[in-house]
Amino acid sequence: MKKVTVVIPNWNGMEYIRxxxxxxxxxxxxxxxxxxxxxxxxxxxxxxxxxxYPEVRLLRMPENLGFAGGVNVGxxxxxxxxxxxxxxxxxxxxxxxxxxxxxxxxxxxxFSVSSRMINYRERELLDDCGDLYTVLGWGAQRGVxxxxxxxxxxxxCKVFSACAGAAIYRMSVFDEIxxxxxDHFAYLEDIDIGYxxxxxxxxxxxxxxxxxxxxxxxxxxxxxxxxFKVRISARNNLWLCYKNMPLFYRGLNAxxxxxxxxxxxxxxxxxxxxxxxxxxxxxGREKRKQTKKVPFSMKHFGNYLKIETELIKNSFIYMxxxxxxx
Numbered sequence: 649m650k651k652v653t654v655v656i657p658n659w660n661g662m663e664y665i666r667x668x669x670x671x672x673x674x675x676x677x678x679x680x681x682x683x684x685x686x687x688x689x690x691x692x693x694x695x696x697x698x699x700x701y702p703e704v705r706l707l708r709m710p711e712n713l714g715f716a717g718g719v720n721v722g723x724x725x726x727x728x729x730x731x732x733x734x735x736x737x738x739x740x741x742x743x744x745x746x747x748x749x750x751x752x753x754x755x756x757x758x759f760s761v762s763s764r765m766i767n768y769r770e771r772e773l774l775d776d777c778g779d780l781y782t783v784l785g786w787g788a789q790r791g792v793x794x795x796x797x798x799x800x801x802x803x804x805c806k807v808f809s810a811c812a813g814a815a816i817y818r819m820s821v822f823d824e825i826x827x828x829x830x831d832h833f834a835y836l837e838d839i840d841i842g843y844x845x846x847x848x849x850x851x852x853x854x855x856x857x858x859x860x861x862x863x864x865x866x867x868x869x870x871x872x873x874x875x876f877k878v879r880i881s882a883r884n885n886l887w888l889c890y891k892n893m894p895l896f897y898r899g900l901n902a903x904x905x906x907x908x909x910x911x912x913x914x915x916x917x918x919x920x921x922x923x924x925x926x927x928x929x930x931x932g933r934e935k936r937k938q939t940k941k942v943p944f945s946m947k948h949f950g951n952y953l954k955i956e957t958e959l960i961k962n963s964f965i966y967m968x969x970x971x972x973x974x
Contacts, residue, residue, distance in 0.1 A: 809842020
């Protein structure tokens with residue numbers, strides 16, 4: 649049996665899918681299989697996969713399930729010990745799968761490993777080196793916009809969560825913590841599941857030798873901001889806090905979370921997306937009790953304390969990276 653199943657959710661990925669699948673053909677290991685979950689594409693990319701890549705297993709969905717729904721189908725179809733989630737707008741370095749798998753195998757306490765994602769168009773810049781989550785309630789791409797040769801990002805380390813655009817996950821942990829939350833549809837679902845794994849005492853790590861090149865928003869077509877992206881992200885961010893923070897924890901962080909949303913409102917007013925941001929918050933509040941809340945257990949109390957410390961630390965890391973970019 650293979651070690652890894654590479655799951656690629658595809659929705660109208662004609663512009664990118666050949667590059668992605670060709671880079672998987674060029675890997676220096678064959679200890680993996682490829683499964684594409686097509687989310688009802690209308691551009692013919694599903695036919696390209698079927699006709700030009702006979703080694704790829706293709707499952708067509710009757711409707712667009714979003715990223716979370718699509719990868720959940722792939723995870724449920726996976727029989728290997730590890731599942732590697734990959735966006736369709738990714739080009740993989742030849743040693744990517746091998747290096748990412750080796751990093752995940754180092755400990756059974758490792759839930760996920762994030763890759764070194766480099767900007768496809770500006771390859772001197774990083775796109776993501778694992779995700780941050782801050783006490784302000786902001787999720788962020790660690791290393792985004794920084795120099796790709798910066799020594800800080802050439803070292804393996806723990807991260808808050810993996811970026812699911814190019815990350816490997818230990819299948820057995822899903823049985824304990826559950827799958828990606830389909831209510832999220834897209835955006836922040838990877839931070840959400842990474843947060844959940846941390847509550848249960850698992851690690852998320854970053855492996856710099858596992859390299860990919862990422863276009864960014866290849867399926868959604870979104871630029872940096874759009875009404876859809878801002879609205880969904882605002883909603884999901886509120887759910888992320890509500891689901892993963894017990895009541896006492898939300899009380900402890902009430903002021904920084906309020907401050908974080910106030911800053912966001914001012915930012916999106918300036919950018920012309922305030923209405924979309926407020927709509928997302930409104931939907932998040934109205935439907936928060938319908939979300940899949942992580943049940944509180946005293947046995948996880950120590951993990952909550954570790955997470956709180958990291959949320960504070962990540963706030964300073966985020967600010968330092970932001971200032972460096974600007």
